[in-house]
Amino acid sequence: MTMAGLEVGSITPVGNDFVFEVEITSNRPDWLSVVGIAREVAALTDKKIKVPVTARAAYRIAPGASAKQFRIRIESKKDCPVYTARIIRDVHVGPSPAWLKERLEAIGCRSINNIVDATNYIMFAWGQPLHAFDLDKLNSDTIVVRRARPGEKLVLIDGQQKSLTGEVLVIADTSAPVAVAGIMGGKGTEVDERTQHVLLEAAVFNPVVVRLGKRVLGLQSDSAYRFERGVDIAGTEYASFLAVELIREVAGGKNTVSVRSPLLEAKAKRIRVSLAAVHALTGAKDISAGHVKRILSSLGFGVKAHTKGSFLVEVPSFRPDVNLEADLIEEVARIFGYENIPTTLPPIIPQPDVIGPHELVVQLKNTLLSLGLDEVITHSLIPRDILEGFDPGSAQAPEIMNPLSKEQEVLRPTLLPSLIRCVGRNLNQKQEYVAVFEIANIFCNAGPSLKEELFLGVALCGRRSLWLGEGAVQDTPGFLHVKGILQIVCERLGIKLQECAFVCTAAPDIIEAHIGRLRVGVMTRIRREILERFDIKNKDVFALEIDLAKLFSLARLGKKFVPWPVYPEILRDISLVLKEEIPVAQVKETIRKLAGNFLEATEITDYYKGKQIETGFKGLTVSCRYRSSERTLTDAEINALHAEVLRGLTDALGARIR
């Protein structure tokens, strides 16, 4: 059965019998009954199923019959396409015989009494849910199938009282609802040991209405499960008749009156299927026309030859899932056996290489790995309160309507809180140094809709020991480490760090990175109060967040060879002491202005405070590289130029040359 699509989860021996646990896919309501499974097994084993032979006249209820003794009123045929009721008089309600109890309990259904058990038995055997009312507890000779009216209430057989709404379909007598249609009966009309006469309901209710009613009232039942998926209206009367026979056997009683709602015209579904289509879709060219016909017939389809090479197939009413040629081809294929279908490969259409965001992300991840960062994947849904103190914050975070828990309240507009949480957890596990990154989408409210953008987040925390062969140095991450990551990331994308401007904001812990006119990223030292909330104490966390769409838009990926300079360089170092508050950028800029075109580059090669430097001052060593692209420079001319530079530094910046 499993290899034909009806997956068997387990087979358990129970007494002399076996209980199969089967997974029923939602497209096969006909498998929600023993007869449905039997039909499948018959098709697979080339046998025929045996059903009780009954003349149609015996079980069919003539429309309009017995209308004087009992009436059915249906508000909407869409809600209830067919309703039948059979009155059974003089029953003896009591415990069920052993065989019935055992059968039901083997499949996990509790035995209640012989009447209720009989209705359950028929439901599991034939797929038609039934309900038995105590006839004397109904207040009228009329059953009404209608929507509940606001304010109506009903106590169910499990004791719960439910307030009903207009979305719920109910079975009612002329005074009040007595059952929730297709889902659960009411306590007031339930069959108990004192019941003498029974009204047996066999009906079909609209799947959408049943599903809605289930959801509105928070209920579940085997009946509802079947109605939701589709019950066959062609089988209702037959099942109801078999139920009457079974009740007579186990509880006595006589079916005196049977009524039904007007007949619904069931249109026969006919679908054309061609042998060529079977071969084309499956790739199994050796399935013969005869085989197709045999398979479909064995499953209950009516097969007639149509034009040459095709059949006209009539679909039985218990197969609401078959509507297209493809559905019939699936039936053929699964009974033929998927394992018998050949294995081929489709023609490969090579695709030209495209460098899009995905490829750039792959390259970016490799760059970050080589910088010693670990990739993490954290949840996109977070609790709202974790965003406190961050910008963007909870005001920008799109809310989830149906979270299962606090953890799923909003979509995150920034990666930082998740990364900090990850850092905190690892520090808790006694990690000394945590360096992580994540590339993921962030989500921000944007008017009536929301924006989804790809971002890179990095978090650094702790202290690491760098072993250098003869001892180790301690390294604690800071803003310059973050700058280093940004620098390498930019370089690999063809963006020179010189193009990057660092803008200090009003907040002392936040430095923005601008490239061109785009604010591409933000470097942050997370405030200690925020870190405390993540259980991170006495440590700093430095973070970087980059808008990747913006960064990728600035990338220059084409490589072009640039020959290096022909003429030699002249190097001059400057060691100076100057006031702490003068930024290095200003020193370099001053040198650049003074030195002019022959200055190729300046590099800070040393930086020191402390012992030999007075407080309020710092020491710097700047290495200057002079070169001309047209000729070899002489020491003499550079000496002169460099002297100008030194003089200028002293004058303009008050620096002292060492």
Next chain:
Amino acid sequence: MSGIDIETIKNSLDAQLGEISSFQGLEECRVKYLGRKGLLAQLTSSIPTLPAEQRPVFGQQVNALKNKIESALATIEASLVGKAGTASAGPTAVIRSGVDIGLPAVAQGVGHLHPITQVMDEICCLFGRMGFRIVEGPEVETEYNNFTGLNIPLEHPSRDAFDTFYIKNAPKLLLRSHTSPVQVRAMKQAKPPLAVVVPGRVYRPDAVDASHSFMFHQVEGFMVDRGIRLSDLKGVLEFFAKGIFGQEINMRFRPHFFPFTEPSAEVDISCKICKGKGCSVCGRKGWLEILGSGMIHPNVLRNVGYDPDIYTGFAFGMGVERIAMLKYGIDDIRLFYENDMRFLAQF
């Protein structure tokens, strides 16, 4: 002149060799005598300056000297190795050229790619070899792309399997419950033939436990062209399954149901742990389900404007966490999102 040179070299040779006490010294000596610009090379290059009748004898002398030096150096090397061997206290303390090689290496730490990324890359690469290109799509999707366009009607119980997170104040917007919506997007934007894989994050309001998470990753793929068959789907999935789990695994292609494919199938692989006999990992079945697939439903093709009488296609989808857990023997899905460094460092 050369005669004096060769004699001088011979005379000082023993003294020079006697001074060698280290591998470094040995190497320096070898270069001095036998190197490209060494003494013997110089002697050899001086041969043309000699009178013709002296050349053969001189040449022989140089050769003899070369052989003598080579064998002497070899003997010295052997004795140095022997000394180094006896001086060591075991395989970990070999000291040559002044370095204790047992000291920690000077190595810059390299980070680790998350195992989910590694598995997703491997999956996409396998399909890439068969011509599938990578396309990504938004995580916040429309109800249409997530359900209706894929032939999943909103009222049908099959929708229960796909219960989703909805966005407040933005009706019709939800977090995608599978990556299949990108099928709809990609097919609308392009004409067949198409072969695409879609990796990405998906969301389902499942209670979190060892095998369920409300956020996880999927790789979805599809191919549309004239004449695509179920047999092609089998072949592609077999290539994939063997590629990711090993050539020796067995694969089972079994009928199933999805609203967006017809015929549909699920693929199982034989359980590596119990070798098909049944165990707790495979739920006693002996088979592990790894992906869902099928021929794209004609309604889906029609919804994106393709004529199902001309074009057919197949689609498949798999949970990346599940594949990773099977491949690496990880027993708790929550480990992927805790990002404990002891976990990440293993991949």
